[in-house]
Amino acid sequence: MMSNTSLLIVDADPRRPEEFRTQLKSGAYVLHAAKSVREALATLSSTHINLLLCNADLPGNEAFELLEQVRRRFPQTVVLMFTAFGTIDGAVEAIRLGAYDYLTTPVSAEDLRLALERAAAQHALLAEHRKLKRELELRFGLESLVGHDYRMLKLFELIETVADSTVSVLIQGPSGTGKSLTARVIHRLSSRRDRPFVEVSVAAIPEALIESELFGHVRGAFTGALSSKPGKFRAADGGTIFLDEIGAASPALQVKLLRVLQERQFEPVGSNRTERVDIRVICATNADLEAEARAGRFREDLFYRINVIALELPPLCERLGDIPLLAEFFLRQHAGPRRALEGFSIEAMSALQAYPWPGNVRELANVVERCAILARGSRIEFSDLPARIVEPLGSPALRGARSARGTLREALNEAERLIIEAALSTHGGNRQSAARQLGVDRTTLYKKMRRFGIRAVGRGRRRRNPQTSAPPPRNIQEASPASASSATTSGATTSNTRTSSALTGPTR
Ligand SMILES: Nc1ncnc2c1ncn2[C@@H]1O[C@H](COP(=O)(O)OP(=O)(O)OP(=O)(O)O)[C@@H](O)[C@H]1O
Ligand SMILES: [Mg+2]
Known part of the structure; x- marks a missing residue:
């Protein structure tokens, strides 16, 4: 026992x-x-x-x-x-x-x-x-929250620990990082899960209406209040209220929120009857609320009251390792019985990991959904990605370097080799012009060509591929078959070949 x-x-x-x-x-x-x-x-x-x-x-x-x-x-x-x-x-x-x-x-x-x-x-x-269930979830995420970056794992642990208490939680992070989802997960993991989860976006409700929206009003409280109406705090009784964009609360509202957080009681607008509620409060913001409090724009006492447990969601670009996991997760959601989608080519995934994701996870979810609808094959290829993701990756040389694996030195060598090859092909194999463009003298260029095993691309070879109007071999496989080893799998090689005709052109 x-x-x-x-x-x-x-x-x-x-x-x-x-x-x-x-x-x-x-x-x-x-x-x-x-x-x-x-x-x-x-x-x-x-x-x-x-x-x-x-x-x-x-x-x-x-x-x-x-x-x-x-x-x-x-x-x-x-x-x-x-x-x-x-x-x-x-x-x-x-x-x-x-x-x-x-x-x-x-x-x-x-x-x-x-x-x-x-x-x-x-x-x-x-x-x-x-x-056991928690351990399983922690390997890939928590509930519907996907992630295995160490910061996310720490966050999941904290969520699990605090979910079943009534302490106030403040979720901070840039837009689209999963604040609203996290609030819902906390509620679902708590013993209040069968009670209401009421979400209020403080910024979305006009200031004149917000008090009545949150605390309710009695009949005749203001012009147009034809009957009494219970507010969101009453509706959330026994459950969780999620105050999104709390940083937008006016000073007057902040005072009222402080009281309801401290005493779990309030008066509806136009009434002097005090109501009590049993609620769990979760707030979210994408502002730096502590700085706002220090600057006197947000009540410090309210900040400390809502910030008993602080959960910080990192921007997606700071957890690159989560991108493949999230992308596969979203892809699975869009693959139906009619449509088997196997995943992403290595080059497509590298491009996803190179993009800075200003819209964070929300943007990634939208991109994957778009790809799932538009993809022609059974796999998402580089060419299926939207222009804003592929264009900043620039020339094939840079793309190749980005998808290179191995040590930093190997990656730098690879980039250098690809850049030299690209310059040589741009100048039709003319080493002098290529050296001038690259800002090195001819001897240095020769040495580097020998070191990287680059064979001269003579003018005569420009016509090697008559089907394409693109300049001669900018594609790494064409320029130097031996050097194609930088592509990590045959999958990447295929996708390089496929996308090069679509993406390389005289301007790139
Ligand atoms: N870790 C995650 N795992 C799975 N899905 C996620 C994750 N994070 C976010 N999402 C999904 O991304 C989208 C955006 O998340 P959410 O709405 O929670 O972001 P937010 O931080 O509240 O954004 P905003 O500040 O704009 O309100 C949602 O569809 C959500 O389901
Ligand atoms: Mg949100």
Whole structure:
């Protein structure tokens, strides 16, 4: 049995916990007691409880209401019920609602001990299952959040740790990095997952309406308020409210938000009746809120209140390793039964990794969707990518260097070789002109040509490929078959060949 299993006993009779303690004797349980559902929920919120033993005969239907709430909000807690008036119906109902066991009192010390031991084993099993599932998710992401860059892995760990608490979370990061998605994942991983997730974009609602939108209003509160309307905070009761673009909150709204965050209470517009809510608050911003607070543009007290846990989403260009994973993930979403899409050619993937992604993951998702629709083959090729991604990559020489693998020295040599070949071919093999263009003297150029095994590309060879109007061999395979080794796989070689005719031209 697990040592130090925490056990919460819920019974209106204050003598009950002592009675069970005497029966259990062993120090294997840390006992907690609650006399009502409210007290039980408070303990569950503040303490990690493994097992809950509840009197089914609490007034009204309270015991079953508690059981339902525990199943929903604290699914890791295993519930047992006990009753002095055991009926088959009661037992069936308890088990149907998710109780693990149903005992009839008086219960012998032996039966109580056995029931709790079985429940503790069940708890351990559930915990192990959750751990394995988490480990699996952490390899490639968390829920629908994909990533394996070390900063993302750290973030996933933090999300997992804080998801099931009520601490406020502030998610920061540039647009399109996944802030809204992260907020939804936190909600889904929390015990509030079956309660509402209410999203409010503070910047999108006009200032005159935002208070009524968030806190609701009573009839006649302002011109046009023909009936009372509950606000978003009320709608989110029991669940999570996500305040997106919190940095756009006006000073007046900031004061109101501070109060609701501190006291979990507010008054609807036009009313002096205070309402209480049980909510988890997640905020997001793409502004540097700390700097805003320092500059006096955002209340510091509110900043510290919402920033209890800070999650920083890095821009996509700072996690290049995640690009292949995300691109494949988005591609899978668009490949249907009619259309098998195998993935990306090496050159296409290199181009995706070379692009700076100002629109971050959102932009990548859109690009992959476009490619999936327009791609002609079963694989996304370099030529399937939008112009804004391929054009800055410039000449084939630079593209080749970008897709080169190996050490920095090897990559630099490769780039140098390709640039020399390109210059030679531009000048029809004329070494003097090529040297002039490259800003080196002819001897240096000869030496480098020998070192890289570049054979002279004579004027006579310009016509080698009569089908194309492009200048002679700019494509690395044509210029020097031996040097094609820089392309890492036959896939890349094929794609180089295919794309060169489309992309190389006199202006490139
Ligand atoms: N790590 C990720 N894994 C999978 N999908 C992601 C990831 N990050 C972002 N996305 C997807 O990218 C798109 C943009 O993400 P999201 O809307 O969460 O960004 P945001 O940071 O909230 O942007 P904004 O600041 O513009 O509101 C969404 O379609 C989202 O599902
Ligand atoms: Mg967003």
